[in-house]
Amino acid sequence: MLGVLIFIIGTIFGSFFYVVGTRLPNHESIISPGSHCTYCNHPLKFYDLIPIISFIFLKGKCRYCHKKLTHEYLVYEIFTGTLFLVSYLKFNFSYQFFILLIISSLVVLIFITDFKYLIILDSPLIIAIGLVFSLKLYYLGWPEALFSLLDGLLAFLTMLLIRQIGNIIFKKESLGGGDIKFSFVTGLILGYKFTMISLILATFLALPYAVGTLLLKKNNEVPFGPFLVSSLFIIYFFFEKFQYVTYLI
Numbered sequence: 001m002l003g004v005l006i007f008i009i010g011t012i013f014g015s016f017f018y019v020v021g022t023r024l025p026n027h028e029s030i031i032s033p034g035s036h037c038t039y040c041n042h043p044l045k046f047y048d049l050i051p052i053i054s055f056i057f058l059k060g061k062c063r064y065c066h067k068k069l070t071h072e073y074l075v076y077e078i079f080t081g082t083l084f085l086v087s088y089l090k091f092n093f094s095y096q097f098f099i100l101l102i103i104s105s106l107v108v109l110i111f112i113t114d115f116k117y118l119i120i121l122d123s124p125l126i127i128a129i130g131l132v133f134s135l136k137l138y139y140l141g142w143p144e145a146l147f148s149l150l151d152g153l154l155a156f157l158t159m160l161l162i163r164q165i166g167n168i169i170f171k172k173e174s175l176g177g178g179d180i181k182f183s184f185v186t187g188l189i190l191g192y193k194f195t196m197i198s199l200i201l202a203t204f205l206a207l208p209y210a211v212g213t214l215l216l217k218k219n220n221e222v223p224f225g226p227f228l229v230s231s232l233f234i235i236y237f238f239f240e241k242f243q244y245v246t247y248l249i
Ligand SMILES: [Zn+2]
Pocket: 037, 038, 039, 040, 041, 042, 062, 063, 064, 065, 066, 067
């Protein structure tokens, strides 16, 4: 029962993230104008905006002009709800659960903005850093929280160095600024060692996508953010398993 509630809360967050992720990169306000149909501009009422339910009742069409609405936000609502739900099912109400909610939110936001516009927004990263730091402070205490900041900084500097080396080798921008800033969040959450493991995993995750886009030649700009954040989610979610593997190495 609680799981259902958490899924629903997730879909509401997903709805909000979709607005943030599609408006902020275009420098539009996330408050005004309110939600409207992109075809007829008719303002949408709250009952047009209930995640999933409205979509089913309106059969995916605008109530006013009957044009087909984008399925995208529905996908992100369900995606967010699912991430919130699996986080709860695995960790219940715990420190790990709250951290995973933050990671899940970043997964959704970065998927939207980096795949669509090839950027990672600063504001969600800043909020995430503040929230993670507060959680660490509350659950783990001062020394641990401060050392995590150091891990974040170290991860950030390492990525900066990787970019400098990459730029020299490839003679073009090898890593986006957003990817580098994001590594601060990863360092803060995972610590330095697991951030490096996360970076390796992200590279493996990105490889099929990069090869795919190069073959299709749509364009050769491959966003790295979605893979970095997926890798963070996977490692945090299966942390005991990754810890076990690194003991063996
Ligand atoms: Zn319409």
